[in-house]
Amino acid sequence: MTNQKLRAAVIGCGLGASHGYAYTHAPEFELVAICDLKSEVIDAFFERSQLERGSVREYTDYQAMLAEEELDVVSVATPDDYHANPVCDASNAGIKGIFCEKPLTTNLKDADRMIEAIEHNGTKMSVDHTRSWVPIYQTVRQAVREGEIGNLTRIVAHMGGRRSMLFRNGTHLVDAVCYFAEADPVWVIAAHERGFEDYGIEYKGEGGKDPGLDPASTLIIEFDNGIRGIVNSAKMTPAIFEFDLLGPNGRYWVTDKHCTVWKTDRPEGSPQKAMLPQASGYADYFGDTLIPAVQELAMMIWNGAPSSSPARRARNTLEIMLGALISQSQDSTKIHLPLPRK
Numbered sequence: 001m002t003n004q005k006l007r008a009a010v011i012g013c014g015l016g017a018s019h020g021y022a023y024t025h026a027p028e029f030e031l032v033a034i035c036d037l038k039s040e041v042i043d044a045f046f047e048r049s050q051l052e053r054g055s056v057r058e059y060t061d062y063q064a065m066l067a068e069e070e071l072d073v074v075s076v077a078t079p080d081d082y083h084a085n086p087v088c089d090a091s092n093a094g095i096k097g098i099f100c101e102k103p104l105t106t107n108l109k110d111a112d113r114m115i116e117a118i119e120h121n122g123t124k125m126s127v128d129h130t131r132s133w134v135p136i137y138q139t140v141r142q143a144v145r146e147g148e149i150g151n152l153t154r155i156v157a158h159m160g161g162r163r164s165m166l167f168r169n170g171t172h173l174v175d176a177v178c179y180f181a182e183a184d185p186v187w188v189i190a191a192h193e194r195g196f197e198d199y200g201i202e203y204k205g206e207g208g209k210d211p212g213l214d215p216a217s218t219l220i221i222e223f224d225n226g227i228r229g230i231v232n233s234a235k236m237t238p239a240i241f242e243f244d245l246l247g248p249n250g251r252y253w254v255t256d257k258h259c260t261v262w263k264t265d266r267p268e269g270s271p272q273k274a275m276l277p278q279a280s281g282y283a284d285y286f287g288d289t290l291i292p293a294v295q296e297l298a299m300m301i302w303n304g305a306p307s308s309s310p311a312r313r314a315r316n317t318l319e320i321m322l323g324a325l326i327s328q329s330q331d332s333t334k335i336h337l338p339l340p341r342k
Contacts, residue, residue, distance in 0.1 A: 003302050006072040006097070008294075009033040011062045011086050013041045015101050016077035017048035019294070021287030023075075024051060028298035033069050035059040049287070062086055066093045073097040073297060080167070081205045084110035091123040097297045098125040103171040104314035106203045108322065108339065111315045118311060124300040125311050126293060129175040131282070132309035133292040136259055139279035140245065140252050141180055149250035150267060155180050155229040156246070161239030165214035166192075166321055167203050170233050173241065174219070175309070175317040177231060180245060183223040184337075185316055190324035191332045192217045193234060201325045211235075219324050250274070256282035 008023045010016040013036035023031040034056055036042050046053045059065040066074075066089065074090045076083055076098060083105045090098055098118065104127055105111050118125045131137045144152050159173045178185070192199060196215035204213070221229040245252040248267035253260045258281065262271035283289040299305040323335040 003028070003298075005030045006298055006301065007032050007070060008073040008075070009035065009065055009069060009071050010075045010077060011035045011065075011090075012075075012077035012079070012082075012101070013045035014077065016075055017045045018287040018290055019075035019077055019099060020045060020049035020051060020056075022290035022294045023073075024049070025287070026291050026295050026298070028295055029073065031056055032071070033057045033059060033065050035062045035065050063089065066090060066095070071095055072301070073099070073294075075099045075101075077101045079205060080203075081106045084114050087114045087125070088117040091117040091121045091125075094121070095123060096301045098123055099128065099294060099297055100125060100311075100314075101128050102175070102314065103167055103203075103321070104311060104318050106167075106205055106318075108315070108319060108341070111318055112341070115311050115315060124297060124307070126297055126300070126307040126309045127311055127314035128290070128293065129172055129179070129309045129314065129317070130289050130293070131172060131176050131256070132179055133296065134256070134282050134289060135279035136254060136256075136277070136281045137176070137179070138308075139277040140254050140259060143252070143277055144180065144245060144247070145182075149245070149247035149252065149263070152180065152227050152245060152247050154244075154246040155227060156244040157229065157231045158240055158242050159216075159231075159233045160235075160237035160241075162235055163211050163239070164216040164233040164235045164237070165211055166217045166233065166324060167205075168211070168214050170214075170217070170231075171317055171321065173231060173233065174221075174320050175314065176243060177221065177229040178313050178316050178320075179309075180243070181223045181225070181227045181229060183225040183227060185221050185320050185323075186224050187222045187334050187336045188320050188323040188327060189220040189332055189334050190217050190327040192328045197328070199325065199328065201322075201329050203322070203325065217324055217328070219320070221320055
């Protein structure tokens with residue numbers, strides 16, 4: 001490698017443990033510092049990231065860390081509603097690359113503030129919608145791009161189990177729909193599961209503490225290229241995470257580990273099983289999937305490579321979910337996007 005290693009740090013050591021693991025296993029980086037307000041969270045970081053205590057410097061004030069460490073890259077893995085300030089402060093401090101946890105944030109005002117900062121400063125940034133870097137999803141998207149099943153028509157996404165949550169885990173599901181659609185959403189309709197009818201129009205950020213506080217929901221999403229996404233999230237069902245991608249010439253059914261393909265002999269004909277895309281699935285260890293994500297961030301910094309999970313798509317994902325809350329509150333009416341800026 002001709003480039004000097006990038007100096008990396010992690011803000012938020014709970015979810016940030018997987019980021020720390022990824023940086024230490026990617027040859028492009030040197031992890032030099034971590035930051036968290038809680039000492040017990042820092043203690044747990046070393047066990048989860050498989051790092052030796054004393055191998056990185058520890059901070060409780062990320063501003064001090066930014067000032068003292070001459071960093072190139074920062075991960076922001078704080079709770080959902082505390083992403084905006086660290087992202088903006090890191091960008092304004094001259095950090096070259098930021099890897100932010102999902103969802104981007106909890107409201108559009110903060111999302112716009114973050115995007116304005118990184119675009120003004122030229123900061124490279126990706127958002128941890130992890131499946132953006134999983135080879136099986138990348139292979140299927142490339143096949144769709146190449147017209148293997150004709151122009152994509154429908155994306156049907158399923159998530160089941162007690163951790164079926166519109167925001168905490170649902171952000172991965174909704175963002176993957178956006179990942180395959182590759183277009184801006186124009187409207188959304190939503191109906192939450194029973195018991196969440198009166199959830200309200202603000203995401204309360206509670207799903208990480210108790211899945212029972214974050215609603216599962218059924219969404220219909222229309223994109224400006226004509227693709228329609230149907231998102232079905234339901235607790236009290238088997239724990240699944242899968243997508244059905246349909247076009248006039250075939251279908252891809254893809255999960256974190258497998259893909260099945262059907263092709264038709266003519267548009268809207270009878271589908272027959274076809275060859276599978278050859279690609280690996282979701283990594284078993286929690287930090288392994290983030291290694292290609294941070295390696296891509298290095299290429300973004302060094303070579304101007306595009307992000308597989310850019311901030312503007314993450315904003316679309318957030319806007320869909322916030323629109324879903326509004327739709328539910330208005331008896332599942334159609335909510336047009338973009339939402340009015342406040």
